[in-house]
Amino acid sequence: MSQYLEKCFSGAKINSLELRNRIIKAATFEGMSANGAPKPSLGAFHSRLAEGGIGMTTLAYCGAESNGRVMDSMLYMDEQIKPQLQQIISDVHSHGAKVSGQLSHCGNFSKNKEFKGRRPLGPSFGINSVGIASGMPFAGALTIPEIKERVKTFARAALFMKNTGFDAIEIHFGHGYGISQFISPRTNKRKDEYGGSLENRMRFALEVLAAVRAAVGDDFPIIGKISMMDGVGDGIKIDDAVEIAKMLDKGGIDGIITSGGTSSMNPMLMFRGDTLLNGMIEQETNPIMKFGLKLVGPKLFRQYPYEDTYFLPQAQRIRDAVDCAVVYIGGCSSNADIERVMGAGFDFIQLGRSLIHDPDFVKHAMADANYKNGCSHCNKCATLIEHPDGIRCVEVA
Template sequence: MENTKNNIDVSSPIDIGGKAAVKNRLYKSAMSEQLGDASNAPTKALPVLYETWARGGTGLLITGNVMIDRRALGEPFNVALEDDRDMEAFKEWARAGTLNGTQLWMQLNHPGKQIPKFLAAQPVAPSAIPLGYGLEKSFNPPRALTLREIRDIIERFAVSAALAKEAGFTGVQIHGAHGYLVSQFLSPRHNQRTDDWGGSPENRLRFVVEVYRAIRARVGKDFPVGIKLNSADFQKDGFSEEESMNVVRVLEKEGIDMVEISGGTYERPAMMGVARASTIAREAYFLDYAQKVRETVNLPLGVTGGFRSAPAMNGALKDGHTDMIGLARPLALYPDMPNKLMADPGFGVELKRPDTGVKAVNRTAMLDLTWYESQLALMGKGKAPDPNYNPWLTILHMVGQLGRNAFKKRRA
């Protein structure tokens, strides 16, 4: 969507592909809520949480990753959608998340080999290549997918998308970033197959194209389908910016409705907030890449990661470098931040890192992630988030949920 310098700001509406009228330029990027139950169905906390965000003014809410296969979970309390067994719970979630004229898209995901040891003895991946950089201690080596399994997973994406539509979600997003299965297929580091699904960039691209086509066949031409895509893997032998831009161009021709730009994998977690000084000054981690993509495609782009203030958001929109602004952690603490951003052009927030005072504990408990999950859990109980929430309470909650697995690595 071409965006010349003009009067666009965070309060401006946007039409996504003629399929989704979004009331403003702000969207909630996916965060792992960890609010599924023991059978990976949505709990009552999810509708409460998403109603809170809907009433806070966000134009588009994108859920945390919903898994397309209960046998392949990225984290223990992921929600999974593979059949209609929990349809009423999903419908309740959809009703709450679409209040106040809000769009609600379900993010669909398969983790591939990024499944912690305590959840999978042998995960699957495009190729039998283990995770590196020390992660092999926490993630078992995968086996290569068979051709039949590849086709089954593609069909599972399509089935889950159709079920999301039936439940009342207003769109879906394919998770093609952060080193999960779609990202693994795209990466020359992780996809070293010698058949039609690997090797050349064109073959590595085939999986995501087939996933998109299968979804589109199930949901119809008028239902929004987007993708979250890495700008790069930030590894020498990984998915590059040039390849990423080619993927965007191909998917635009296929009919994808929106691209959200992110980056990194568990091995190189750029999505965790690692940024250069120049990037921090602009607030957006992946805005430089978005500018390059904008020159080659004409579909709506969203950038998430780093935005904290209305001036930076409005500047990125006015310059035409992105069409939508993604927010994640700020919405975990300030669920009504969109209303405030639209009311005050100078509004902004600062986020401090949670700290127990013991670096080893912070690292082992993954506090940069789990502390924010605690905030989502508070809102799911109908309580207000607490910027001063004691990080030790997060650790106690983890132990209560996971027992001896509490300090086993779930994510990088």
Template sequence: MTTSVTIKNRFFKAAMSEQLGDRDHNPTPELFKLYETWAKGGTGICVTGNLMVDRNALGEPKNVVLDQKSDLSIFREWVRHGTVNNTQLWAQLNHPGKQIPSFMSSEPLAPSAIALEGELEKGFKKPRAMTEQEINDVIKAFSTSARLAKEVGFQGVQIHSAHGYLVNQFLSPRHNQRNDQWGGSPENRQRFVLDVFKAIRHTVGDSFPIGIKLNSADFMKDGLSEEESMKVVQALSEAGIDLIEVSGGTYESPAMMGIDLKESTLKREAYFLEYAIKARQHTDKVLVVTGGFRSAPAMRAALQENACDMIGLGRPMAMQPDLPQQVINNPDFKTTVQFKSTGIEILDKIAMLDLTWYEAQLSLMGKGKQPNTQLSGWNVLLQTLGNMGSYAFRKKRY
């Protein structure tokens, strides 16, 4: 059975980690305000940032967690605010795997005991390979979170299978070097994401939309290749996925940030459009391309050539929450996106400023303020370090 849902337009607010959970990892009033702002801005589907399925495995200190310990009444209030103006609010479900900062976990779990490399090596512990039982427990956790998402009123869920998080780690021959049924061949490396999807589908039923955020490639040696990614698209489509959002890269090789782009890509703006065009041969599901769109003409061109069905927008929506309405009203609309550096490259990288600067904009909107294009990189750096320190000294209450 194919899920049939009507969306009011083709704008898709992609997930961005907000870091606006409370001490118990429930949503805060700032999240209510932020998502109401986006909904009023005209987006068709709005996807939450990183709802973690396991409160013992957080990617960031203030992640929201949706599990059996969550206060569901607070989530219902979040949904109420985020679905005004006929907007669909979907929950992005995620598990970080080994992508947990060292100050938050002394022994993260991953498909294989392989550490992150390069500049990330110092900030992340080497993981322990998951046992069969732990793999099955995480699959069940995704299913539980999806059930709760439906219960509190989210109108769809998205599995995060991109950017080096756990589901992506299982797909990667670089990070998954298991020799059991969960690793080795491409088919075995696909097993985890397919089992997560099937468990969610069994839990939420045939009529509830399930999407996935999938890497077009990992853009690193021995990572998930474009050819293998296409096979994942085909396998998920045959299994019954409803929507595929195309992204790419990991924090070891951040292609999703628009680094080292070809001239042809710059002209078309969207980073992963060529992949989406090829993916059409392997799926008839809704395709979303996220990353790079900055102008109404480029968005229209992508839709008119059937490269994608929806326009995914991340950082531009952190600066202009009513961007969809602006594009609808102005056929020549164009925007730019650029964070404010500290001026010291190593400090920018330590604070992951190309991400945290935009998180700070979301925090401003959550307080009812306007995004600030002049926000100091130094202020964001100090705030980021403060969050890290306060989390490290917190007493765990799980």
């Protein structure tokens, strides 16, 4: 085994947390929750990944509050689901892996039924594209007192997660969700201290980071997912992302995940491979949304051919700019890819589709220096987030 494979499959620390290896399951929304509570299948899903040998798994989309969810099925951090979360964490721990939770907020992008008759709130007034068919076509702008309260909401959720037993928190700073909406000039049109310059647009993100750090303490691992580019003309570019990463590093984050794209404006930039559109149309049950997808989908779901380690050139710029750990994500599906990423100086690797296709990725990769994952990047797994059974690899029986 090469030195870089040995590095990947050996123990590593992030802050005070010891992981048995450097492979982390990415936060890919599982679709295995209902009315804010986890289904038994969610625990089974993560336990199976832990059994396969990963260092840490990530529960995707842990809403900071009930109104922080894109869909009312999603989890939100509340005492009523603490026992279920503790059971999931205990089961994962029994297989030797750790558990991170992706602390998120939808901001102005939601079809959560709790908003019926009201508007989800983000940095600025705008169109709530995902909520049109649910009778919520517009999003409102947060007042400064409401921004301060939302910061406290993140802190309360983070403390709840630590007390529940999560080993780490991943704050979602990217992909067009609540914090990202402040960071991106595409969605932030404010004229006050939270809008305008990049420093102002980062104010909310840095206040959230500081509040979460104060809530969980200096020794608790906090990582964050950013978008290195939004993939739209007036959005975040890689030069912005380098500065964003520097600010988060200076703000005390323990690790940065170098992703890209947005769920609401250019999702295929983060996925690559076959389009999500056909599967989403097939799964959509709302006739208005189904018609809308057929109408605007070809423009929203652009074509990006899959390439191995497709974010590496941009992520390398982040790696070179910060002192904190950097977590690579994007097109890593073989030992050759792992060697390339580890050789470039990255500290950890997040995997999504590769682990859904082969939960024993780590065991197989450790046993075979020439291991190649069989994922075809059809992306059909991602279109099943609202299926009653949740996500799965359609290529595996």
